[in-house]
Amino acid sequence: MPRVVSRSSGSAAAYDPYAWVTDDIRSSPNQMDLEELTEFRQAGYLCGGTDEEANYEAIVPLPRERIYELNFHSPRVPDWIWFYKSMFTQVGVRIPFSDFQMALLNRISVCPSQLHPNSWASIRCFEMVCEYLELPASVDVFLFYFNLTNPSKQGKARKGFLSFRAAQGRKIFSLFEDSYHGFKDKYFKVRPVKGRHPFWLSLEGERLIQTYWSFGAGSNPFVKVSYKRLSAVDKNIANVLLAIFEKNHVNPHLLMGEREAGRSYILEMSATVTGLENLMKTFFEASDDENAEEKGAGKSEGPSGEKEGQGTETSGKQGLGGRVSPTHEEGPADGKATLSPHPDSDVELIHTPKKRKMSSSPEGVLTVMERNFDASKFIDSQLIPGTEEHFHATELSGQARWMYRTLLRGAVIARKAEFELSGMEALRRKLESSVKANNDFKAQVELLQGQLSEMGGKLNAAEEKSSFIAERLKASDETVARLLEREMTLENQLNAAQGLVVALEKEREQAISEAKAAKAEAVDLKKKLKVAKEQGKNAILMTEDALKAQLKIAAPDFEISSIGVFKTIQDGKIVDMPRK
Structure with missing residues (x-):
């Protein structure tokens, strides 16, 4: 039923649905024109130049539109979403969003454009750090390190941008920009091309993330995450990040530059903390040596990756840490390889026999899975014997590179396994609780099925009542429509009658003014007539006196008393003229 606003109720335009938005946002019209937006698209900023570019189109908003406005024609299933230009050009955000970004936005219930660009930089940094350290990007861990705040200076009743700020005592990233300005007047709409599905909607058409600005954004009670709420795996991730970056915060500009430079930056920071910097350096050098030596043919290689029969320079500037391998000899009496001086190098690599294979599980030797396993005894008794000749015949620097590379790989494997092993007990407890919860759930399902059948009858009755009410409502709508039409007709007639009354009043006023003038x-x-009468009477009397004077001269003996202007002759006599 249409809403009717009477003349006496005031204007409906007085209601402002965006009164809660801060003044700095409301007073920032878009300054991004079509030419600038076209250059933005051609540069591939929106989707990173991928095939996704063809799925979306960017639109310049109207001059009256603001970034916080929603589409009133389609508020529940939005056909567009707002973005700031700087999110893509300066922070490096791309659409469609990653799974982590979608999960985070869904948790905090904030649309992308209501989140400050500095906060987007923190999100990007967290994702990249986790990727480079081969850690899963966890929403809980991110919210453990960052608190969502409303930095509005106009009180709690107004809201502008929401920001992620480092939790007290848990800062791991520096700010992207200490004072971020000049981005509020550069924004645009993005909507899917006809026939394409947008990333912010599910296949059923439900919103996966908040798409418009909202006063209630960020009010989800699960936005704040404490250490106790973290899972075992997330606690390990949080501990690792804090250990690496607590004292040496990540610089977003160094991280979000060129990809390989950012990866090296993070790995160097982690190596500084874990003491693996030299191991990494050696690992990469050894990898380069292996790539170079694999090009040779007919040469066998030792564990150090160096070719046999070829000298290795160790002039004090070569080898790990600038060490020089000593020159020594061993007699051939024991059948082992011999090291002898070389004129061009300190050590000459001599052919070594193949290492004897050891049984994977010797008789009487404990395995690593047994509780009383002695690692040092196992190494001395089972691993080292038979390998002395192999290592004695190899250059010390080559052995060091090979050992460091092996240690580094083992450390990486151990780091990955640490998270899995630490979560096994938690997973077992979760499984037990899940079984119990499943049994409870089955009982609840049976109870709910009974309640569902009972509610089914009530629902049928409610549907019948609803259809009856719908019919009544439809009839009421038709009646209201007829009354509205009748009201409009009467209002038109009233307006016409009021116009006629005004015209008649004007004519009456004109007639009154004309009557006054005639009166x-x-x-x-009348005054002139009275004066004319007086003048006529005087003229007549003067004429009568003149006639009498003339007659007296003409006939002196004639009686002139009977003669007058108002006399007439009747029957031969002079008589008074009859008055009418």
Whole structure:
């Protein structure tokens, strides 16, 4: 039923649905024109130049539109979403968002454009750090390190941008920009091309993330995450990040530059903390040596990756840490390889026999899975014997590179396994609790099925009542429509009658003014008539006196008293003229 606003109720335009938005956002119209937006698209900023570019189109908003406005024609299933230009050009955000970004936005219930660009930089840094350290990007871990705040200076009743700020005592990233300005007037709409599905909607058409600005954004009670709420795996991730970056915060500009430079930056920071910097350096050098030596043919290789029969320079500047391998000899009496001086190098690599294979599980030797396993005894008794000749015949620097590379790989494997092993007990407890919860759930399902059948009958009755009410409502709508039409007709007739009354009032006023003028003219004519009568009477008397004077001269003996202007002759006699 349409809403009717009477003339006496005031104007509906007085209601402002965006009164809660801060003034700095409301007073920032878009300054991004079509040419600038076209250059933005051609540069591949929106989707990173991938095939996704063809799925979306960017639109310049109207001059009156602001970034916080929603589409009133389609508020529940939005056909567009707002973005700031700087999110893509300066922070490096791309659409469609990653799974981590979608999960985070869904948790905090904040649309992308209501989140400050500095916060987007923190999100990007967290993702990249986790990727380079081969850690899963966890929403809980991120919210453990960052608190969502409303930095509005206009009180709690107003909201602008929401920001992620480092939790007290848990800062791991520096700010992307200490004072971020000049981005509020550069924004645009993005909507899917016809026939394509947008990333912010599910296949059923439900919103996966918040798409418009909202006063209630960020009010989800699960936004704040304490250490106790973290899972065992997430606690390990949080501990690792804090150990690496607590004292040496990540610089977003160094991290979000060129990809390989950012990866090296993070790995160097982690190596500084874990003491693996030299191991990594040696590992990469050994990898380069292996790549170079694999090009040779007919040469066998030792564990150090160096070719046999070829000298290795160790002039004090070569080898790990600038060490020089000593020159020594061993007699051939024991059948082992011999090291002898070389004129061009300190050590000459001599052919070594193949290492004897050891049984994977010797008789009487404990395995690593047994509780009383002695690692040092196992190494001395089972691993080292038979390998002395192999290592004695190899250059010390080559052995060091090979050992460091092996240690580094083992450390990486151990780091990955640490998270899995630490979570096994938690997974077992979760499984037990899940079984119990499943049994409880089955009982609840049976109870709910009974309640569902009962509610089914009530629902049928409610549907019948609803259809009856719908019919009544439809009839009421038709009646209201007829009354509205009748009201409009009467209002038109009333307006016409009011116009006629106004015209008649004007004519009446004109007639009154004309009557007053005629009355004044009549009074004036009466005065003139009276004056004319007096003048006529005087003229007649003067004429009578003149006639009498003339007659007296002409006939002195004639009786002139009977003669007058108002006399007439009747029957031969002079008589008074009859008055009419």
